Amino acid sequence: MEWKFRRFFRVQAVQDETDDHVERGYWSSKAEYLLSMIGYAVGLGNVWRFPYLAYKNGGGAFLIPYLIMLAFAGMPLFFLECSFGQFASLGSVDVWKAVPLFQGVGITMVLVSSIVSIYYNVIIAYSLFYLFASFQSPLPWADCFSWWGADETCSRTPRDPLCNLSMAGGHFEVVNTTWLNANNVTCPAGSIISVPQQGPSEQYWDHVALRRSSSIDETGGIVWYLALCLLLSWIIVGVALAKGIKSSGKVVYFTATFPYLVLIILLIRGITLEGAFKGIQYYIGNQSNITKLGDAEVWKDAATQIFFSLSVGWGGIAALSSYNRFHNNCYADTIIVCVINCATSVFAGFAIFSILGHMAHVQNKLVPEIAQSGFGLAFIAYPEALTQLPAAPFWSILFFFMLITLGIDSQFALTETALTTLMDQFPKYLRSKRILLTSVTCFFFFLIGLLCITEAGIYWINLMDHFTAGWGILVAAVIELIVLSWVYGVNRFIEDIEMMIGERSWLFWLWWRGCWSFVSPVLLLAILIWSLTTFTAPTYGPIQYPGWAIGLGWCMIIFCIMWIPVIAVMKIVQANGSNVWQKIIAATKSTPDWGPYLIENRGERYDKTRYDKPNENTPQADAPEMEDS
Secondary structure (H helix, E strand, O other): OHHHHHHHHHHHHHHHHHHHHHHHHOOOOOOHHHHHHHHHHHHHHHHHHHHHHHHHHHHHHHHHHHHHHHHHHHHHHHHHHHHHHHOOOOOOOOOHHHHHHHHHHHHHHHHHHHHHHHHHHHHHHHHHHHHHHHHOOOOOOOOOOHOOOOOOOOOOOOOOEEEEEEOOOOOOEEOEEEEEEEOOOOOOOOOOEOOOOOOOOOHHHHHHHHHOOOOOOOOOOHHHHHHHHHHHHHHHHHHHHHHOOOHHHHHHHHHHHHHHHHHHHHHHHOOOOOOOHHHHHHHHHHOHHHHHHOOHHHHHHHHHHHHOOOOOOHHHHHHOOOOOOOOOOOOHHHHHHHHHHHHHHHHHHHHHHHHHHHHHHHHHHHHHHHHOOHHHHHHHHHHHOOOOOOOOOHHHHHHHHHHHHHHHHHHHHHHHHHHHHHHHHHHHHHHHHHHHHHHHHHHHHHHHHHHHHHHHHHHHHHHHHOOOOOOOHHHHHHHHHHHHHHHHHHHHHHHHHHHOOOOOOOOHHEEEEEHHHHHHHHHHHHHHHHHHHOOOOOEEEEEOHHHHHHHHHHHHHHHHOOOHHHHHHHHHEEEEEOOOOHHHHHHHHHOOOOOOHHHHHHHHOOOOOOOOOOOOOOOHHHHHHHHOO
């Protein structure tokens, strides 16, 4: 009788665990997963950062370090994180049951992703504001219109410098270039007065969209229309994630594909414009300079762009992959997503620079005079270029709608990383309350994001991006590679992957083994050290940040990474052992419930002699017995 009761409770425990996974869910189809991963990897940086980096770092020659860094750093880490999350069907924190001592790495990833999601959605709110503003003709930033507050420094055409000329009688008079030419007079050295000037698109960005204050010290009030756009952005995210991957997986059919349609349309329109070829030449043609490859800065830019473009080290890849079927071919997924991501970056450059070339032609300027990256490209240079086109509002609507769909996919994954972590930590309480959890999380992030839509909001976004989105992710990624290769064991990790995708030859694993164990961590560590040794305080244009803001930035990054040593100490204290070393060894061993989530996959696990025999008090120990019965 006692044996029957004991067996009943063990069987019930296994059934409960299976029910938990059913409730956790799978992707409805492979297409939904791939589109979600592509949408996560392909973001704003592919459009507003890569083309500028390619132009700056030698044009076509930049593709050489870019592809090398993809092969040696980006793709190996992407494959590792896909496999890690899929094997255990757990998010970026619970997946560290593999090596509990380093669970803080997962917490760092989630914290950084959460902070980034707060200000990333503000950028989407900017795009929503510009989208709504585009339903006007002419576009409001097409000229210096007084109704939106253009001041005397606003001008579409360059203003001639003034001259403080010494006149007869010993007095000075300010004259313009026209007077000098008419009187055949040259302005003496040191007498030229430069006239401050902003183009209408730049002044619209500062005065209307941002209502930007003079520094981060002057917070000012909340910009109410940006607050409404931010609220709308979070509502979109909340609705898409309300039912988890069941709802977000349907949304990505549109949001992940629409940007490609717009890029194709913009490229076709761009190359038909006069001066477009000049822009493309500057992007990847006659500016190609192979000697640039001797510059270490070029290699650093290539590695950084690959690392952040693929979104590795953020926890989102493991979170999204955790909803895969156990035998999904995560290796093929890696190749597909990485190739599409890099091809998108290159393709976007042609669409962007063709229209910038036309703008340079119309304004009789050189392309380098208008080429920018980041906010400068998305909200100043490119909008101004669009005003040069016939039916400018139509092209502006297309462009900003593309920015929204590009960014919203990444926002889905960033937010899902936090939600998956919370549900994996408290499955009994939160999995049945998915809609409530999503609503509360989105509203909480919205409230924090209000700081970023004050009159000093752009300074806060720039500060958070400068500190949290850089070193924290690099630290987490380096530790992740070292721990899984040298503590968990690269051979053991490879066997885990082979359980999912089938056995491969030693030659197949030679590349991945070398990258995971040595090449990738060394490259990322070099980038981390380089960025720390060449640290410069953040600026927004010519505006410097005060000391307290720099200190706050360091506090943000310390808060994110401090959990790595804090959790490690906690695990050591809780571990069994008679001395510190024994406790450390115990804390690095996988937990008894580590492994594939579903029972049928665990059955394969027991055939591997490298695993310890499960404790007979755990549900796993009865899994083979149940199958026999």
